[in-house]
Amino acid sequence: MKLKLKFLLLFSILSIGTVFSAFPQKKLSNLNQALRYSRYSRLGLKIIPIKLGSNEFKLQMVVEKIEENPSFNAFSFSYSVLDSYEEEILDDQVNLLTENDLTADTDRHWYFEKTVTIPEGQEVAIALLTVLDTRQGDEYYYHIDLKSSFVYDQPTFGAYYANDVPFDQNFLNSGQSLLFNSPKGPSLHKFFYPVSFEIPYPPMETKSPPVPKELEVVDQGDFLTNVPESLENQGYYFVQQDTSDASGFMIKTTHEAFPKVRDWDEMVQMVTYISTRKEHETLLSAEDKKKALDQYWYNLTRNPDTAKELIKEYFRQVEFANILFTEFKEGWKTDRGMVYIVMGPPSEVNFYLDREVWSYGGISGSSKIRFTFVRVKNILTPHYYSLNRSRAYQPVWFKNISIWRSGRMAF
Structure with missing residues (x-):
């Protein structure tokens, strides 16, 4: 009887271990980020990193309120810094963000700001922002590489709306202004590219599209920080602190009706x-x-x-x-x-x-x-x-x- 009991106990332990091991590890690569592109998302997430030192970054985490008048308490906010897309995301890597962590709460955005330090010698670092909608369990994610083989470097300055919330759009309508802020000097330098791109080939077209031999660029010189800077032309701008450096800030400028159709x-x-x-x-x-x-x-x-x-x-x-x-x-x-x-x-x-x-x-x-x-x-x-x-x-x-x-x- 004792032998049978020992056997059953061992079988139970092994079975539990098998069940637990069947649960997949939570990794950045297996997170389904489909809500990022949904037509019915309630929130829009963005992380804008600012480089403070060789391994120190300020994470500007901006949450756009797509849903009308959302309640902060309807969501749970957290962020992590990972060293791989395949790294298991453990509980001790998840940093909760509360209402006390808010840098700003506007009609359009919740804005958090945190400073992180990457260990010396670490080649890859990814910041991940997670927001859980506690009403129906939807999880929103946004990540960005702070350091990796696909990133030249991060800018040491930022672009902001007039209310000092970081600029979180992918485009700016031409003639509108942005406020640039830099702790490393009173001015920045901008280049303008008046380029228009061709429509892409369909997915089954395997030949390579033509590559333009030359790309026109207009050096527009220095401009002052902390003063609204109007970007007048349609194309894209590349703003730099140091023109001999690889890092910079790119912004696409579009017609006044964009993202809608103009004509x-x-x-x-x-x-x-x-x-x-x-x-x-x-x-x-x-x-x-x-x-x-x-x-x-x-x-x-x-x-x-x-x-x-x-x-x-x-x-x-x-x-x-x-x-x-x-x-x-x-x-x-x-x-x-x-x-x-x-x-x-x-x-x-x-x-x-x-x-x-x-x-x-x-x-x-x-x-x-x-x-x-x-x-x-x-x-x-x-x-x-x-x-x-x-x-x-x-x-x-x-x-x-x-x-x-x-x-x-x-x-």
Whole structure:
């Protein structure tokens, strides 16, 4: 009897160990960050790092209030600093943020500020901001590399709204102003790039797009910090503390209606993703773009009411792509923006050091469609991703385009 009891006790211990080991470790790479790109997110998260020393950073953690009049107590806020995308996130690495930690609470933002020190010699450091909506259990995430092989360096200055909350958008409408603050001097230096980029190739097009041989740049010289600086032209600006250094701040400047569509000419450009080549050439050559577009949408649906709804949803996707994915290119012209417009928001989003992976549909792992965006090191932004194109995308791509063209959303 005692022997049988010992056997059962041992079996129980082994079984418990097996159950616990079955739970996956919580790592940055296996966090599903789909809410980051959802059309129904209640919050928008951003971390803006400022370099204070060789291994010391100020984390400016900005939470945009997308939901109207949200209650701070409806959410739980925390941050972590990790040394790998594959590192297990343990409880002792999670730092809770309370109302007492708020640097500012405005109509549009909650703003926290913390200083972190990275151990000497550590090559990779990632800051992670997590917000739990306690009402339905949704978890919002935002992370950024403080140090990694994909980051040249972090700027030693910041850009702010007039109320001193860090500027958390991906773009600025031309003619608007930002307030730059730097502890290292009374002035900064800016360069302007009046460049317009081409529309990306579709996912199944494997040939490389043409690369411009020369990039025009206008040296606009020094300007004073702590004084509102107006950025007048459309293109993008690169602001630096030291022009011999690799670090800087890039800001895309856009027309006054952005992220929405400005005019008929722009609408013609944007429908290329769901148009045939002949249709798009006809639109481009039309003298009366509005009339040509009206006819284009009607030809797709044969129903004026359906056409109106389709136009509304398609350009809402464009607007979201502009908000989410604008960098030195407008969001709708980026690879991620293109996939987002046609395929809709992904059901799963996973980040790794060298890539971002979007998953759509399917109950099992083998039936999911995955788009892999390869991370490209770029001095202008640490968030530049290029789609890993493949002919295998062709069936699902054409299927979604056909759904759009039949007068329905493709998701």
